[in-house]
Amino acid sequence: MLAPGSTARRALGSDHMAGWLFVAPAVVLIGIFGLVPIAWSAIMSFQANDLVSAPSWVGLANYQALTKDPVFMASVRHTLVYTALFVPLSVAGSLLVAWALNRKLRGVRFYRLAVFVPVVTSTVATGIIFMWLLDPVFGLVNYFLSLVGLPEQGFLQDTNQALVCIVLMTVWGWLGFDVIIYLAALQGIPQELMEAAQIDGAGKWSSFRNVVLPFLRPATLFLIVWSTISALQLFDEIYVTTRGGPLGSTTVIVYYLYQQAFQFFNAGYGAAIAYVLFLAILVITILQLKIGAQRVYGKS
Amino acid sequence: MRRKSIGIVGLLALVLAAVALTAGCGSSGGDTPASPGASPTGVVNITMWHGDIDYAKTAVDALVAEWNRANPNIQVTALYNGGSDFALQKTLTAIAGGKPPDITYLFGSWMANIVKSPKVVLLNDLIESDPSVDWEDFWPTERLAATVDGKIVGIPALVDNLAIVYNKKLFDQAGVGYPTAEWSWDDFRAAAKALTDPAKKQFGWAYPADGSEDTVWHWEAMLWEAGGDILTPDDKQAAFNSPAGVQALTMLGDMATIDKSIYLDVTNTKISNVFNADRIGMLVTGPWDLPSFPNVDVGIQIMPAFVNHQTISGPDNWVLLDNGEARVQASWEFIKWFTAAQQNLTYNLAVGALPLRESETKLPEYLTFLKKYPGVDVFVENMNNAVKARPTVPQYSKISEALGQAIVSVLLGKADAQTALDEAAQKTDAILAVPVP
Numbered sequence: 001m002l003a004p005g006s007t008a009r010r011a012l013g014s015d016h017m018a019g020w021l022f023v024a025p026a027v028v029l030i031g032i033f034g035l036v037p038i039a040w041s042a043i044m045s046f047q048a049n050d051l052v053s054a055p056s057w058v059g060l061a062n063y064q065a066l067t068k069d070p071v072f073m074a075s076v077r078h079t080l081v082y083t084a085l086f087v088p089l090s091v092a093g094s095l096l097v098a099w100a101l102n103r104k105l106r107g108v109r110f111y112r113l114a115v116f117v118p119v120v121t122s123t124v125a126t127g128i129i130f131m132w133l134l135d136p137v138f139g140l141v142n143y144f145l146s147l148v149g150l151p152e153q154g155f156l157q158d159t160n161q162a163l164v165c166i167v168l169m170t171v172w173g174w175l176g177f178d179v180i181i182y183l184a185a186l187q188g189i190p191q192e193l194m195e196a197a198q199i200d201g202a203g204k205w206s207s208f209r210n211v212v213l214p215f216l217r218p219a220t221l222f223l224i225v226w227s228t229i230s231a232l233q234l235f236d237e238i239y240v241t242t243r244g245g246p247l248g249s250t251t252v253i254v255y256y257l258y259q260q261a262f263q264f265f266n267a268g269y270g271a272a273i274a275y276v277l278f279l280a281i282l283v284i285t286i287l288q289l290k291i292g293a294q295r296v297y298g299k300s
Numbered sequence: 301m302r303r304k305s306i307g308i309v310g311l312l313a314l315v316l317a318a319v320a321l322t323a324g325c326g327s328s329g330g331d332t333p334a335s336p337g338a339s340p341t342g343v344v345n346i347t348m349w350h351g352d353i354d355y356a357k358t359a360v361d362a363l364v365a366e367w368n369r370a371n372p373n374i375q376v377t378a379l380y381n382g383g384s385d386f387a388l389q390k391t392l393t394a395i396a397g398g399k400p401p402d403i404t405y406l407f408g409s410w411m412a413n414i415v416k417s418p419k420v421v422l423l424n425d426l427i428e429s430d431p432s433v434d435w436e437d438f439w440p441t442e443r444l445a446a447t448v449d450g451k452i453v454g455i456p457a458l459v460d461n462l463a464i465v466y467n468k469k470l471f472d473q474a475g476v477g478y479p480t481a482e483w484s485w486d487d488f489r490a491a492a493k494a495l496t497d498p499a500k501k502q503f504g505w506a507y508p509a510d511g512s513e514d515t516v517w518h519w520e521a522m523l524w525e526a527g528g529d530i531l532t533p534d535d536k537q538a539a540f541n542s543p544a545g546v547q548a549l550t551m552l553g554d555m556a557t558i559d560k561s562i563y564l565d566v567t568n569t570k571i572s573n574v575f576n577a578d579r580i581g582m583l584v585t586g587p588w589d590l591p592s593f594p595n596v597d598v599g600i601q602i603m604p605a606f607v608n609h610q611t612i613s614g615p616d617n618w619v620l621l622d623n624g625e626a627r628v629q630a631s632w633e634f635i636k637w638f639t640a641a642q643q644n645l646t647y648n649l650a651v652g653a654l655p656l657r658e659s660e661t662k663l664p665e666y667l668t669f670l671k672k673y674p675g676v677d678v679f680v681e682n683m684n685n686a687v688k689a690r691p692t693v694p695q696y697s698k699i700s701e702a703l704g705q706a707i708v709s710v711l712l713g714k715a716d717a718q719t720a721l722d723e724a725a726q727k728t729d730a731i732l733a734v735p736v737p
Contacts, residue, residue, distance in 0.1 A: 051392050131570065
């Protein structure tokens, strides 16, 4: 037992210590399953490591090889195209949907639920649904296209369309999450401001632009940053549907990383890809936050 | 306050990084002291990881229980590995953790990877000094697939091969005669064309076009049938861009792009459903697929020929890992018994897998097996056509990737067979030129 008033006792009893004790379980778990692998893969990225034989130190060779790897370059391109399509579509789309759902409407709870269901549906199930919908021969989408006299499409079978199909599939799958964020933000807008704008003669569009949008800036910034990070790490949807094909047209960075590490057993090379991606995400996120912070808070 | 908490987090990260570093060094050293095999009581306990669930697991458990009753000194625990698709990663993790199983089920395509682990027990000496294993009784393709550079890495665990599985009803409707054992690929192509009806969304054949090994091995069987080979005999260079390879791939491409008689599945998930819905006349597939077609009255025939009838087989293996002399010896005794003709037939009777050994077909219960699984006799007979095996080189997965891209590009009409194969051959030569550790 510690004597009352001793320094150790005081340290243990302080709020600071208590705080750390409370978060200790989470810190330990995140440490073991998060930080250790992160540090470990940093080491691996400097090794020739096939996960079986003894790894050897190769310095920067993995990173140098990356700069000369056309498949990696293509995967970067696909990832950027995907992100450039996914982020605006999902953020703008969810704003529209949230705006539509933010009103007193018969059955609005049902619509909100319906929008959110895809988020909690497993990616595998989503993947299977879309693979059948987009099947060039038996798919419903081509069936409807033919009904209205439009030419049938190859979709996931077409090297030019596959990535776009993945964009649409993921926007559908993740829209609900963004909608929830926007709905919360929309409901945080003080009603008096809207009324004041109306009294001042602002029309629907004008009050949306001058009252609603500025209030949504923090939420928008969060969603853009969050969606960009998720988009750059796209993997699940590719894994369950196209597996990077056809002919590599949907090979994104993380899928290529997976192929290198677990299909070709180039774990060191895979770790190097992971670190390049990590640094890229870090830089992009910092840029977004810097620019975003000016836009969100700069004026006020 | 704020500064202090950052300090603690920073310290924590530092400690964890140090842990990772030392742990990393530990695993690269790899030499944990060998645990003593036998317990003081003289009983050796060994563990086997397998990939069987459901009725197949029941069959494994029954055999293991039978062994444990008869051999009180060697007690076996059989554990489900959670699905064999990730068995290699799990086995490697267990090796790194210092407590690997004594026996583990691994796909044949991983042999060239696992052989590099110092924990793997090479079986050459055991097989040579122990004639009771009757190694020659395993089918030739199984023995080839278990051997890497002359080192025997595993003992065959499960075998299959590819044959034509066809929908009798669609053949009758189209007035096409059923496939025969004398069919050439031209016969196959003509039948597929006759079975194709765009109005009914009906196809003659279906092909997995995701560029995976599934895309590749179907074509590799065709390559062998045309008289070609995947690599040169010394495994140093590509050999698949030969006239035989071009012939085999051109056949595939023409059927897909000119006849349009192939249902292409770039996601490789839909073929069984579409076949089961009476929309595909023929598949080239293995015995494992038969339970997926409850609605179809299927017939089975060996693959058509270019210059000869061959097939491809994907044998999986039991790999022994070194946990000390006594446990290795015990594992050997058990796995020898477990893969012997009688025990394997008992297992196959329960699950419908093909016999691992030729001598199984001479056992009295084999007739019961044939009766219980109609059509399986063609697959068993077809084992004699499985005379080649995919190269057991550690770079095979990369070569397969290159070949997969070539095959898909021809199937989608993006390239002709010669160009696509030449490009894949160039990549393959480059892959094989890199020295492996």
